[in-house]
Amino acid sequence: MKAWICTAFGEEPHLIDQDDPVAAPNQVVLKVAACGVNFADSLILKGTYQKRPTGAFSPGFEVSGTVIDVGSDVTGLMVGDRVMAMPDWGGFATKIAVDAARVIPLPDDVGFNAAAAFQIAYGTSWFGLKYRASVAPGELVLVHGAAGGVGLTAVECAKLLGATVIATAGGAAKCQIARDHGADAVIDYKSENIRDRVREIAADLGHPAGVDVVYDPVGGDVFDHSLRCVAPGARLLLIGFASGTVPQIPANILLVKNVSAMGFYFGAYLDQNPDIARTGMAELVAMLASGQITPMISREFALPHAMDALAAIADRSATGKLVIRCQDF
Numbered sequence: 001m002k003a004w005i006c007t008a009f010g011e012e013p014h015l016i017d018q019d020d021p022v023a024a025p026n027q028v029v030l031k032v033a034a035c036g037v038n039f040a041d042s043l044i045l046k047g048t049y050q051k052r053p054t055g056a057f058s059p060g061f062e063v064s065g066t067v068i069d070v071g072s073d074v075t076g077l078m079v080g081d082r083v084m085a086m087p088d089w090g091g092f093a094t095k096i097a098v099d100a101a102r103v104i105p106l107p108d109d110v111g112f113n114a115a116a117a118f119q120i121a122y123g124t125s126w127f128g129l130k131y132r133a134s135v136a137p138g139e140l141v142l143v144h145g146a147a148g149g150v151g152l153t154a155v156e157c158a159k160l161l162g163a164t165v166i167a168t169a170g171g172a173a174k175c176q177i178a179r180d181h182g183a184d185a186v187i188d189y190k191s192e193n194i195r196d197r198v199r200e201i202a203a204d205l206g207h208p209a210g211v212d213v214v215y216d217p218v219g220g221d222v223f224d225h226s227l228r229c230v231a232p233g234a235r236l237l238l239i240g241f242a243s244g245t246v247p248q249i250p251a252n253i254l255l256v257k258n259v260s261a262m263g264f265y266f267g268a269y270l271d272q273n274p275d276i277a278r279t280g281m282a283e284l285v286a287m288l289a290s291g292q293i294t295p296m297i298s299r300e301f302a303l304p305h306a307m308d309a310l311a312a313i314a315d316r317s318a319t320g321k322l323v324i325r326c327q328d329f
Contacts, residue, residue, distance in 0.1 A: 001017070002017055003094070006058070010046055020095055027100060028074060028098060028100050029070075030065040031327070032094055032327070033112035033325075035062065035063045035064075035093075035324040036063075036121070036321060036322075037301075037323065038062070038149060040061060041059040041310055041313070053089055057090065058093050059090075060092040060093065060324070061089060061267075064115035066083070067083055076100075084116065085103040086120065086267070091324075092303070092326075113295075115288075117323050121149045122153045123281070124266045125158075126283070127264075127269060128266070129141070129163075137162025138163070139162075140166065140202060140213075143158065146178035147174035147319045148242075151169075151215070165182065165185075166185045169187075171188065175188050189222070194222065199229050212235070214226040214235070216238055218242050219247050223238075224247060230259055237262055238262065297320060300322075300325055301323070303329050309322045
């Protein structure tokens with residue numbers, strides 16, 4: 001097998017040959033068809049992600065492929081099954097061993113690319129908005145980074161939950177992408193003041209007190225603007241800090257407006273809430289199979305060019321989801 005291997009945090013990974021994995025008890029080995037690309041892949045290479053592997057490792061948190069080996073004690077999965085999975089890391093490879101509990105069978109009409117591009121972005125948005133922030137029909141949701149991998153899915157998921165959505169994005173083209181995916185109003189943060197425009201739009205939409213929920217994968221100044229245009233009792237859902245700046249939250253504003261700032265780390269949430277995890281993933285797979293949600297895959301990269309995909313994420317030129325093709329390159 002081949003895999004992009006990083007031997008030390010902060011060093012460039014290299015595509016090298018590796019011994020094929022063997023399924024340990026409670027594991028399956030997959031022939032990886034595709035791997036989704038996420039901002040977190042760049043963080044784990046730097047050693048700044050929430051989980052830190054020990055020893056050499058490959059990035060890649062969401063894969064799709066075919067089961068080629070099944071360990072003892074595994075039930076419900078067989079060699080030849082089409083599946084998707086969310087490993088802790090290791091997806092930038094042609095094969096991977098994964099805990100069977102993290103493997104989900106694929107419906108016949110769901111392609112490998114869609115499955116690889118779907119799990120983390122839609123999972124983060126669906127679980128975060130529905131189960132963590134408890135978005136209700138009629139609420140006003142502000143989504144930042146709305147043309148990116150997770151932000152775009154947040155627009156779609158908030159609409160599926162019956163909310164009205166204000167989206168922010170950088171530049172006319174990205175704003176149009178958010179609009180095309182269901183945003184009711186769009187703010188170009190490159191040319192407009194987020195706080196002022198959110199207040200104006202919220203009033204026009206019949207929410208003069210401000211927005212009810214903020215979905216923030218950006219952090220930094222964006223969070224500061226958000227805190228000043230929320231309604232009393234609002235929930236601010238912290239997804240990540242793509243800006244590179246972790247906001248320092250003024251607790252007095254939370255107190256005065258009865259606002260909640262809540263973190264959401266999808267991987268840990270699944271581990272901590274296994275019953276909700278099963279229910280929510282079943283909901284997402286059903287919506288994917290029925291066409292209610294469709295990942296926007298903007299580019300596909302062959303495995304030898306995986307670092308180009310990470311560069312596109314880092315410089316913010318990427319829109320929607322990027323996918324690594326791990327076979328036939």
